[in-house]
Amino acid sequence: MGSKLTIQDIARLAGVSKATVSRVLNQRSNVNPVTRERVLRIMKEKSFGPSITAAGLAGGRTRLIGVLAPPLTWPTVPEIMRGVAEVIECTSYEIVLYSISPARNHSDVLDRILAMKLSSGLLAILPGQLSDHLRGLYEQSLPIVTIDDQGPPTDMPWVGIDNRISAYEATRHLIELGHRRIAHIKGPEIFRCSLERYDGYRQALLDAGIEPDPKYVFPGSFEITGGRQQAEALFSMNAREWPTAIFVGNDQMAFGVLTVAEAHGVRIPEDVAVVGFDDIPLSAHMKPTLTTMKQPLYEIGKRAVELLLSFIDPQNPFQNDLPEDRLPSSIPTSQPFRIQLATSLIVRESCGASRKLPVSS
């Protein structure tokens, strides 16, 4: 098979110099169209591909983008990655996958990674406590885009949703269904989104004239077991103090809540209504099916890489799209690189809306 071909071989076959072949490869304009065609034809014939390592060394760029991702078993991650992969597939870039556990702080690992100058940009999915470190790197002008998590507001490029408003609306939905005693199970505090969702929940209560009660706020973990534990705690309260509704920080925990409720003979939504957050694949199949605030995960993944690519390589086709159609619509001029996508409330059974709405209308 056509292996170990170098640019030199192609040059010889085409009767030109290495430099010209390189120009063709990089789509430089100053090449005679006739020559270009000839070279291209020969490269295709021999199915030649330039060595990425050599190109990286010589050119300083890498055609590799690093993706920092939490364990893929986290239910929101695969869908984001699907969006990422789909965009990358249309480019000449490849993905270098770094698995991180957001609980630990991998700053040192991160530094080694970057010292090797492997990837020419970084896509950080839910970096958690790595955010601070990333911000430092960004300020040293490493192209970085963060997905769905960030520390205190900065101008580091970011794609995600408005957790505060989304949580506000989810809670609001419960309030509109007539609930007053609404509990909340929080996510872990290393994720900013946990705080923002809590904040939105709280604000919704306040705006409805309901005094937030600390005894209805539970610390969670974003995992099924976390939901179970907090639900156990919740249902072990005196039954008369039970909330009539729970806004759970994410769908995984909501699932835990549902199973514990069933074990305790608590009927959902009749006794207690439940609303989740994320809309993971499982949510449509829980019992009862889960009302939840849907994140456009696939879209988030796509947009994030597109944004990153537009930094790394301004020639990139994506840049044509982004600044014209998309960016200006959602971002204030002072923060040109924040893309905020809309969430949507998916109403299913667990909130009881379908049960009550027909009655009230």
Place this chain on the structure above:
Amino acid sequence: MGSKLTIQDIARLAGVSKATVSRVLNQRSNVNPVTRERVLRIMKEKSFGPSITAAGLAGGRTRLIGVLAPPLTWPTVPEIMRGVAEVIECTSYEIVLYSISPARNHSDVLDRILAMKLSSGLLAILPGQLSDHLRGLYEQSLPIVTIDDQGPPTDMPWVGIDNRISAYEATRHLIELGHRRIAHIKGPEIFRCSLERYDGYRQALLDAGIEPDPKYVFPGSFEITGGRQQAEALFSMNAREWPTAIFVGNDQMAFGVLTVAEAHGVRIPEDVAVVGFDDIPLSAHMKPTLTTMKQPLYEIGKRAVELLLSFIDPQNPFQNDLPEDRLPSSIPTSQPFRIQLATSLIVRESCGASRKLPVSS
């Protein structure tokens, strides 16, 4: 921050030559221990990391292993990847992720990828119809390990399970529960495992003296909708001809079967027993919970990379483990690079075993 440091800089600081630093980096033995320590200390101080591209160019190796994976939204994939990532994290290698859709044939893409000589080895997860092409590449001595799918038997390194026997046992389980009319929903035929599972199912029937009936065998897709469609077809048969049990090709489809059954008022397992295959996270949470043949996915991922690394880099620590403890136990000498892991039947509610066993014992 310590950026753009080269081996040259380290050499100067340590008062040695580039060559010596390179020797230290590659753990060559012919370096004075004193010198080695000094160089190592300086590298640590400056948090120096050698440029992967340069090292790749000069040395011909890459410290990158390519992972060919189907969409991560396929439920068995993340768990495999978790195993892969965990092993890689302990090495100096990185993962280059290529997303493929096994339905399409990406041979051309694959060739381009390899022409670039980016990765020094390939881990192919469920390559589907790409298998043939991969085999060709393997014979040209590209290190490749395949996970859980292969064409006709070859000596291409492979890690997976025995689908035939596992399906045999799953079916056997149903037979032992007293079922005689057992249906099967197959997976897509581009995956060899589909055929093997069907084969095991068939053999189990034959061995029990049951004549396999073609009308109880349905073509499926490995997706939820596939399960739904086939279940619709199945339950639209004359109720008296219904099978009393179904062995479904994978858990996703089994989930579809369960939902359709519920919609039709068919009780599982009372009216029809169901056994799935894979044991994906969802399975423990279906209604009823799904009895299924569990694949050790995490373990499969780990073993596969370990095997691949032992090809690429025989110095690798993993080689110490593999040939001694593991390989000899499971493989015939003629095929030294096939690792077959054991599956296990997870008995839950959907097969009805818990209901019947207490009675019969």
Place this chain on the structure above:
DNA sequence: TTTTTCAATGAAACCGGTTTCATATTTTGA
């Protein structure tokens, strides 16, 4: 017609490592 400008191309330096080969120093053996 002569000079200037520009497009097309090649020669050679360079990117940051690895590896070969030669050299200097030390250890071993006779």
Place this chain on the structure above:
DNA sequence: TCAAAATATGAAACCGGTTTCATTGAAAAA
């Protein structure tokens, strides 16, 4: 004590591209 072998190290070639700079021929301007 002196030759032979082993050890530690440096100089330089090399990997396969990119990029700069010089050169050539032709088109444009004077």
